[in-house]
Every structure is written in C-alpha cells, then in structure tokens.
Amino acid sequence: MLEFERAGGRTFALRFRAYGGRRYVTLGTAEDGWTRARAEEELANVLADVRRGLWKPLEATRLSNEPVPEPTFHEFASEWLEARRHEFAARTVEDYELALTHHLLPFFAHHKLSQITAHEVDRYKALKVRERELALVDRPLSNRTINKTLTRLGQILDVAVRYELIDHNPVKTKVSKLNEAAPRRARLSGEQVQVLLRAAGPNRALLVTAIMAGGLRVSELTHLRWRDLDLQDGSLGVAASKTTAGVRRVSLDPELTQLLREQKIAARWSHPDDFVFAGRFRDRPRERNSVRTKVLYPAIERTNELLAGEGRPPLPDGITFHSLRRTYAALRAELGEHPAITAAQMGHRDPRMTLRVYTDVTGMRPQTSMGGLLGDREWAPMGTNAAGERPGASERRGGETQGSRTATEDQENGSDGTRTRGLRRDRPAL
Secondary structure (H helix, E strand, O other): OEEEEEOOEEEEEEEEEEOOEEEEEEEEEHHHOOOHHHHHHHHHHHHHHHHHOOOOOOOOEEEOOOOOOOOEHHHHHHHHHHHHHHHOOHHHHHHHHHHHHHHHHHHHOOOEHHHOOHHHHHHHHHHHHHHHHOOOOOOOOOHHHHHHHHHHHHHHHHHHHHOOOOOOOOOOOHHHOOOOOOOOOOOOOHHHHHHHHHHOHHHHHHHHHHHHOOOOOHHHHHOOEHHHEEOOOOEEEEOOOOOOOOOEEEEOOHHHHHHHHHHHHHOOOOOOOOEOOOOOOOOOOOOHHHHHHHHHHHHHHHHHHHHHHOOOOOOOOOOOHHHHHHHHHHHHHHOOOOHHHHHHHHOOOOHHHHHHHHOOOOOOOOOOOHHHHOOOOEOOOOOOOOOOOOOOHHHHOOOOOHHHOOHHHHHHHOOOOOOOOOOEOOOOOO
C-alpha cells in the first residue's frame, strides 16, 4: 500500500505482484474518502482475489514499466517493517524500530530512495562519528553499533532493488562500514557488584535479579511475571526469550528469593499476570531501553561517585545489562560451579559458549553461594592470597604462617581448613 502527496491531495495506491507481473492500482484521494485503513483493507481483498484467480486487471492497472511515484525512505521503510513484522521476534522488531526511529529516519526520512547514494551514506556515518566525538548525544554510538544501523539500511534497500525501485544498493559493500574494535567483554567483580547494589536505591531488586537470577537478558527481566516465580522452592521460569534454549527454569539463591518476596509485598501490582518489575502501565512490560537509561545508567553513575569518594577506581567502561549477564557467569565460575550448570541457568544450548565468552576467570577458589553479595559478608577483592588476605598480610601479622591457624579459623573456613574465597564478615551488610 502506498500513500503520498500529489497536487490533488493525499493519494492512495496499491502495488503488488499478480500473474507473473508487477501491478499498480491507484485507489483515490483522501477527498474521495480513502484512508490508510481503507486502503489496507482493499489491498487485503485484492491479494485474496489474486490467490483465488479472481482478480482481473482494470484500466487503471498499470504494468511495472509505467512510471510509479517514487516513495521516500520513510514511506518505504515503514512499509517494509510492517509487512515483515510477523516474521520477526518481538525483540528483533524492537531493535529494528530503534535503529529506524532514533538513527536512520532522522537523517534519511525525506530522501527519495534514489537519493540515498554512497555519498549520502558516508555523510550519515560522518554525522554519527561527529556526534560521538563532540559529545552531542547522551549515549553516542560505537563503530559497531553504527555498522548495525548501516546493515539495517542495506537490508531495506536490498528490497528496493528487488522491487526495481533503485538500480543498486549503496550499502552492498564492506567499504560502507566503519572499522570495529574488538568487542569489550566488560564485567564486574564481586566488590563492584556490592557497591552497584548499594547505589541502586529503589531499583535494587531489579538489578539484584539481573545479576543473580541466571543472568537474565534485559528483555527476559522486563517480561517476568509473578506467575513465573515460585517463591516456595526458590525458582523462576523464563517464558519469553529470544532463543528456544532461553526458555528455562532458573534456581534462585535463598537471599534473592527473600528479596523477591519483599518486592511482591511492596509491589503496586502483584496479581499472577502482573509484571514483577512493572513500569507506569500495568498491561505492558517496561521498555527495555528505558530500563537501561533510567535504572542501570543512573546506578552506574552513583556507583562511580561512591567509588571515587572511597578513593577507588570507577567501574569499567561499557557496562550494559549484558555485562551483568557476563558478571553472573564469572561469579558462578568463581564459586566453582560446573559450566554445564551455568549454561543451563543462562539458557545457553552449548556450555562451550559459556566457557568461551563468559568465564575468563583464572586463579579463583571455590565459594558456596552468591548470597554474600546481599548478606553480612563481603566478596573478597581481586588479588588476595590463598588465605583471603592481600599480599604481605602475614608479614604485617608478625610472620604468622599458614600452619598456625586456630581451630576457630578452621571452623570458619571449612572443616578441611580451606577458606571459601574471602567472603569476610568484618564489614557491615549493604
């Protein structure tokens, strides 16, 4: 369905394939009573007639070699997405809409398709790079993300070439893409997680769940409903995921289970069909990009302020919700959990993915629970020795050796005297 402005007003037309050829039918103008809804209904009727072999070309029908009004990128991209919406997962549609509304359409919306040349594509790239270098936007795009928007542009223009609306696709070459740095694999240490949760304020339960509940993806987190939680046996079910392996049952630490009980008591909506981390609207999940900008990023800023006040370095650059997923896997590796179990919790079909992408943890000692992130213990900082102390601690205690541990220490560390990675009890709870 086409909709465009002509001298006689807003005009509606149909373009479709029938009997081996491309057809074009002008319906009429808004003054004739045509609307977008009526035109879409007429298109559905025509296509149904074509499938049954009932449709016959009218005098107003023109073959593809006759001149056809050239749509703008906005018109064509909107038509492209709407026609394929049912083919994509909801998460994919959301990503496509984000790339279009926030990046591609502000630049290309009024371009005719034939006006999108290699030069215009280069101008778009230069604009995005300039926005980043001059800090003109709050969340500048990396080269990798800019390339993703170019991929989306090329995907749309591929269809325009197939429809013979343009001769070639200016994005069909690697020359169009920016050089990408190796992706950053940012994650947080146990100490950093504790400070982040201290800075989270009213969103603490959301971030704790993101980190401790099987490394939930942000879309899984926002679609989590109370009916998905079993607060008696301490588990939750992921019913909406971007992969089939992502539909899973996740075991929860007792501390997180208790936190979610408290979340339910305080929740504005706690019916089984209500969302656990609801936004302003009861009948729809929170928009995942809003969760990033209004929950995660402010918490990161407050965390860095707390760390600066304590004379400690800030969190690594590039922390995202996916970093929290990676953090979960790394902490489970520190606890000594088998990667196959972690993979099942995270919804990875192959545990080798968990090993390759997430668990780059070395020199770690077995731990028993992630509950120390929430309780009266503190996760030991990186760089401690086997007794959970920083290098040189034994010298500061007057040369005390490992063999001089008391029975009380052995009881605290474990029956075999092995310390459980320094979740110390000498600091107050968060």
